Amino acid sequence: MAKHKTEALKCWNKAKELREKYYKDYASAHDRGGIRWTGGAWSFDAIPYGLGDDVYPLTGEPYAASIAFNKEFSMKCLEATEAKGWARDLCSYMRNYWGSMYLNKFLFGGPYPKPDFGFQDHICCSHSKWYQVVSEHEKFPYFSIDLSVGPYKDIQGNPHKVRYIVEQMHESIEFMEKVTGREYDDEKLIEAVKTDCRSTSTWAKICELNKNRPAPLEEKSMYSLYVFGTLSKAKKEFADFYDELYDEVKDRVDRGVAAIEDERCRLMSDTQPPWGFLKLFRYLETFGALSIGSLYTFGLIGNWETKPDGSFCARTTPMELGVSIDSRDKALEVLADWTLSRPEWQHFYDPSLKTEMMLQIAKQWHVDGIMLHLNRGCEGLSTGIMQNRNGLAKSGIPIMTYEGNMGDEREFDMNRTMARIESFMETLDLQPLEKA
Amino acid sequence: MVTIGIDVGAKNAKILILKDGEILISKYRESGFDQAGVTTALLDETLAELKLTRDDITSICSTGAGRKAVTFANEVVTEVSATSRATFEMYPEVRTVIDVGAEEGRAIRCGERGKVEDFAINEKCAAGSGAFTEAMARALELTVEELGKISLDSSASVPMNAQCAVFAESEVISLLHANTAKQDIAKAIHDAIASRIVSMTRRVGLNKPIALVGGMARNVGFVHSLNAAIEDEVLIPDSPEMTAAYGAALIAAERAA
Amino acid sequence: MFSQFETWYRDRHEYARKWKDRTGGKVFGCFCSYVPEEILVAANILPVRVLGSHEPQDVTEQHLFGMFCPFCRDVLAQGLKGRYEYLDGITLAQACIHLRQAYRAWEENVEHPFSYYLPHPMHVASPHAVPYLKEELKNFRKAVEEHTGVTLTDEDLDRGIRILNENRAAMHDLYELRKGPAPKVSGLEAMWVTVSSTWIDKEEHTAEIRRVLAEIDGRDKDFGEGTRLMFVGSENDDTDFLGMVEMVGATVVVDDHCTGTRYFWNQTPEMDDRIEAIAKRYVERPACPAKDHVVRTRFPHILKLAQEYDVAGVILIQQKFCDPHETDMVPLRSFLEENGFPCLFLEFDVTVPMGQFRIRVEAFLEMLMEEDLF
Numbered sequence A: 001m002a003k004h005k006t007e008a009l010k011c012w013n014k015a016k017e018l019r020e021k022y023y024k025d026y027a028s029a030h031d032r033g034g035i036r037w038t039g040g041a042w043s044f045d046a047i048p049y050g051l052g053d054d055v056y057p058l059t060g061e062p063y064a065a066s067i068a069f070n071k072e073f074s075m076k077c078l079e080a081t082e083a084k085g086w087a088r089d090l091c092s093y094m095r096n097y098w099g100s101m102y103l104n105k106f107l108f109g110g111p112y113p114k115p116d117f118g119f120q121d122h123i124c125c126s127h128s129k130w131y132q133v134v135s136e137h138e139k140f141p142y143f144s145i146d147l148s149v150g151p152y153k154d155i156q157g158n159p160h161k162v163r164y165i166v167e168q169m170h171e172s173i174e175f176m177e178k179v180t181g182r183e184y185d186d187e188k189l190i191e192a193v194k195t196d197c198r199s200t201s202t203w204a205k206i207c208e209l210n211k212n213r214p215a216p217l218e219e220k221s222m223y224s225l226y227v228f229g230t231l232s233k234a235k236k237e238f239a240d241f242y243d244e245l246y247d248e249v250k251d252r253v254d255r256g257v258a259a260i261e262d263e264r265c266r267l268m269s270d271t272q273p274p275w276g277f278l279k280l281f282r283y284l285e286t287f288g289a290l291s292i293g294s295l296y297t298f299g300l301i302g303n304w305e306t307k308p309d310g311s312f313c314a315r316t317t318p319m320e321l322g323v324s325i326d327s328r329d330k331a332l333e334v335l336a337d338w339t340l341s342r343p344e345w346q347h348f349y350d351p352s353l354k355t356e357m358m359l360q361i362a363k364q365w366h367v368d369g370i371m372l373h374l375n376r377g378c379e380g381l382s383t384g385i386m387q388n389r390n391g392l393a394k395s396g397i398p399i400m401t402y403e404g405n406m407g408d409e410r411e412f413d414m415n416r417t418m419a420r421i422e423s424f425m426e427t428l429d430l431q432p433l434e435k436a
Numbered sequence B: 001m002v003t004i005g006i007d008v009g010a011k012n013a014k015i016l017i018l019k020d021g022e023i024l025i026s027k028y029r030e031s032g033f034d035q036a037g038v039t040t041a042l043l044d045e046t047l048a049e050l051k052l053t054r055d056d057i058t059s060i061c062s063t064g065a066g067r068k069a070v071t072f073a074n075e076v077v078t079e080v081s082a083t084s085r086a087t088f089e090m091y092p093e094v095r096t097v098i099d100v101g102a103e104e105g106r107a108i109r110c111g112e113r114g115k116v117e118d119f120a121i122n123e124k125c126a127a128g129s130g131a132f133t134e135a136m137a138r139a140l141e142l143t144v145e146e147l148g149k150i151s152l153d154s155s156a157s158v159p160m161n162a163q164c165a166v167f168a169e170s171e172v173i174s175l176l177h178a179n180t181a182k183q184d185i186a187k188a189i190h191d192a193i194a195s196r197i198v199s200m201t202r203r204v205g206l207n208k209p210i211a212l213v214g215g216m217a218r219n220v221g222f223v224h225s226l227n228a229a230i231e232d233e234v235l236i237p238d239s240p241e242m243t244a245a246y247g248a249a250l251i252a253a254e255r256a257a
Numbered sequence C: 001m002f003s004q005f006e007t008w009y010r011d012r013h014e015y016a017r018k019w020k021d022r023t024g025g026k027v028f029g030c031f032c033s034y035v036p037e038e039i040l041v042a043a044n045i046l047p048v049r050v051l052g053s054h055e056p057q058d059v060t061e062q063h064l065f066g067m068f069c070p071f072c073r074d075v076l077a078q079g080l081k082g083r084y085e086y087l088d089g090i091t092l093a094q095a096c097i098h099l100r101q102a103y104r105a106w107e108e109n110v111e112h113p114f115s116y117y118l119p120h121p122m123h124v125a126s127p128h129a130v131p132y133l134k135e136e137l138k139n140f141r142k143a144v145e146e147h148t149g150v151t152l153t154d155e156d157l158d159r160g161i162r163i164l165n166e167n168r169a170a171m172h173d174l175y176e177l178r179k180g181p182a183p184k185v186s187g188l189e190a191m192w193v194t195v196s197s198t199w200i201d202k203e204e205h206t207a208e209i210r211r212v213l214a215e216i217d218g219r220d221k222d223f224g225e226g227t228r229l230m231f232v233g234s235e236n237d238d239t240d241f242l243g244m245v246e247m248v249g250a251t252v253v254v255d256d257h258c259t260g261t262r263y264f265w266n267q268t269p270e271m272d273d274r275i276e277a278i279a280k281r282y283v284e285r286p287a288c289p290a291k292d293h294v295v296r297t298r299f300p301h302i303l304k305l306a307q308e309y310d311v312a313g314v315i316l317i318q319q320k321f322c323d324p325h326e327t328d329m330v331p332l333r334s335f336l337e338e339n340g341f342p343c344l345f346l347e348f349d350v351t352v353p354m355g356q357f358r359i360r361v362e363a364f365l366e367m368l369m370e371e372d373l374f
């Protein structure tokens, strides 16, 4: 007997269309005289929007995740990269992306669409190298912003840290003007910064709704939704979509619509999943278990803060605080400060900061068990993960780990992982549903 | 009450029959490709030996990597739970059990009444399992048994890196070329696996006394190296490879009660 | 002639303990060659670079995921095993994310009175790096002052800078001896000197180099027979491997390692603002690949070394799983080969399969000899 009613998400198709359009728009931008640039999911994508309304990014991580989802093409890409001599243990997103470039094949049809410039930022060691290699191969100009200022908690009292980033941002604008020959529009920048703050806080608000029981969303669907933030945080279309999505999920909560029929156990995960094997999450459902999310899906793009009452919530936007953003410098400063508090950036300096946030999620989202993906494909998000594990274990919540790779299926063993999940379900006293 | 535990591993199928808490019999045989056929035959033969029929049996619980092949089982548990349960029965004071079989090494932290509190499993790489000793023995042209025995004759400590079986194999060959004595290489191999297993065990907590189960517990060389690494003597049951089957039979009895 | 350096190389812990007893000073462990030692020396602290011990171990897996490099795990093992219990403080100048974890896990599990994570610009080619690092160094200075209770004056900083610069100059003089056709110093000897310089009291170390330099003209042996090689890679203190390479017919004459030339290559300039001078020194030193952005500064520098030291070939030493080096190796290799320097690529772990590597090195040397013939 079904305990909760479930419904498909109404905006699911729209999400699919928006995503397809993003890649098509990028590929065809030059036909319309527009600008194409490539960089990371964490690039300050608000900045290029100051060049005009016809600016289209191609962000590497979600593009590579889409490749990984297509196992056959992914294998070709990985092999093309290996054939050039690159090590197999490098970031698997980077290897998939490079492979697509070496093969000169765009996953969404046609040849690899060469960008007009590269624009990246640098917190993971692979970030800047990734496009250093791409820009050398494809011969385009490249700019990257170094973020090595330490965790957000150290920003206060150290204005030089934000300034370091802002100075580089100013330089990046000069760079873009030079390589595109366009004049930069500060009004457009200001709008884009506001949009970035709006979309990243709205995404956090959507995730907050998963504090409810039953959870209105499970993580597998969240992967298809958080992706817009990784494609472009400062794109108005996407921010509007998140507003719409928020209303729908809120409505689900009000009407008691659940992600899965029989919610018996709430899990939390961490790091990118093995993209080619998302059926792992369906397997959890056969035990009445679902993943309510992770610091990864919540805080890769979403922006959060701990409120005075201890609750972990969407960060209040500069607009809500009445900050006036009236100049290029101010816009850049707001953008730098806003972004530096991103949850998934803190462990690059100190894993205990991540453990703290994960414990907050575990508590406030009523988590019964934790599944950590020891992801060989991403050195960045695996940084400190064993220390996270130990910190979480101290709280007494059952934890399991499994090894894999988000983008290289040769490093993931589905059957053994399922066996491990089954053992974990036993420790949580969960039986397969048809038996129970 | 008669219950049965069947453990279908990567290499062998094992059966153990329990009557009111007493072990009546245990047997094993190679599981091969036809796991379902082999286990059925094994069950029928074993029952015939005891002059029992299937009707005398209250419950059958299967475990092991091939547990789902045992279609006639009415209970299924993973080998992690089964091993933990059996360990509790044999050594109620033990909180850490190490289980090293042909394909996998595992460490389990057991709680009250053998409930699993935490577990770690070695990853895809075979460097922490029985398959590793087999590969290394082959490289040295020895049987696994000989490999275990001769390593006891060595007191040398030759560093070897067992992060990965392929890399380790090339180290073994290098050592051979360098005229390192076979017994010293054998010990280096066992030290390396022991180190890998202890490393993994530390993830769940290395709380003594520690029990060692699974087929590798029969390898004297490995046991020696493991004891040295944990600075203690592991507890080993009489039939270490039967542990999971025993646990499954116990769980079958419990759930039937 | 070099036995003192060899002893220092082997007995690093004993040396540090005795130094403490003798001077009553503090010893800080440095996790990366970017730690500004000038400031520590100015505060009478002995900086010691934390390195591994090349032994298998079973203590790090629960703290550090196995996908990270063997070096960072080896380093962490030293802490967990209590080998550095005498340290009064530890500090990391922001390094690659591998080493950061060794530092954080160490900090979490081993008690020391002082621990400091020093943010460091990762784009050393950027015009914003020096002004930014200067501010971070001010913070670091303040933390050191608070910990020691001593306010550092310009004179103190000058002394720190002078002591470091003198050591760097002495190392350069030693490396000069390796340039000519008949080097008076072997690669192994040079490695004892450079690696030990990362933990020996610099004044003592400089004096010992100067003593050797004064005597070396009279040395009756040289290493001119060997095929001249360069080593390129991350940290490398594997004397066994280097010894083997020189035994089979090579002479290693120069390197690009952070325990070698990258560590001592450039001087801290004289400037009114001492902290800015130190910042400038670290930003402008030969870059670690993790910091070589956005424009590459590293490749031309390596090429220059290869040419100046007139090497026949280069051994590229890759620590398994080290991402910054892995992302440089492919273009670096083609860059060197295009410029006429054949390369041998080897992947290193905590211990290396010596037999196999020997065969590869020998084959490489044979190849280089053949090139000579034709």
Ligand code: SF4
Residues within 6 Å of the ligand: A061, A091, A092, A093, A094, A124, A125, A126, A127, A377, A378, A379, A380, A381
């Ligand atoms: S390793 Fe992870 S964090 Fe680093 S570039 Fe790749 S995906 Fe991003």
